[in-house]
Amino acid sequence: MYELVVERHFSAAHFLPNYPGPCSRLHGHNFIVRVYVRGAQLDAMGMLVDFGVLKKALLALLEELDHYNLNDLPAFAADNPTTENVARWIADELGKQALGGATVHKVEVWETPGQAAAYYPLPPAA
Numbered sequence: 035m036y037e038l039v040v041e042r043h044f045s046a047a048h049f050l051p052n053y054p055g056p057c058s059r060l061h062g063h064n065f066i067v068r069v070y071v072r073g074a075q076l077d078a079m080g081m082l083v084d085f086g087v088l089k090k091a092l093l094a095l096l097e098e099l100d101h102y103n104l105n106d107l108p109a110f111a112a113d114n115p116t117t118e119n120v121a122r123w124i125a126d127e128l129g130k131q132a133l134g135g136a137t138v139h140k141v142e143v144w145e146t147p148g149q150a151a152a153y154y155p156l157p158p159a160a
């Protein structure tokens with residue numbers, strides 16, 4: 035099994051309605067996103083998936099979040115834009131894309147250098 039990781043960042047505002055503290059007010063973060071993909075089969079080039087392909091796919095998704103108020107986005111119309119839900123949204127959206135021989139294993143979203151959430155997509159039912 036091989037594993038690759040790519041890291042990118044985005045900046046966004048959010049607030050957590052009814053949160054018992056300052057996070058209920060609009061504030062922002064410079065989020066760091068790490069995507070881990072895994073797979074057993076390398077291509078003829080000896081790659082699981084080209085880092086470039088992975089970074090391009092991640093960047094395209096992060097552009098949908100970058101410099102927005104996450105609460106305004108359809109992605110978070112039903113769910114609070116917590117770090118957990120941001121990680122799940124990124125994993126779900128990336129999971130819809132062809133990534134060579136790789137599948138998304140984990141998405142980490144760091145809200146600050148000291149705290150992060152990770153989401154592990156469930157494997158498709160057999």
Ligand SMILES: Nc1nc2c(c(=O)[nH]1)N=C([C@H](O)[C@H](O)COP(=O)(O)OP(=O)(O)OP(=O)(O)O)CN2
Nearest residue numbers: 050055056057061063115116117118145148149151
């Ligand atoms: N499990 C989660 N807990 C919290 C989330 C979250 O997304 N998932 N989010 C928040 C707030 O959005 C907030 O941005 C962070 O809160 P907090 O850690 O309290 O931030 P502070 O900078 O005020 O904390 P320090 O004490 O300065 O570290 C809250 N919780």
Ligand SMILES: [Zn+2]
Nearest residue numbers: 048057061063
């Ligand atoms: Zn926050």
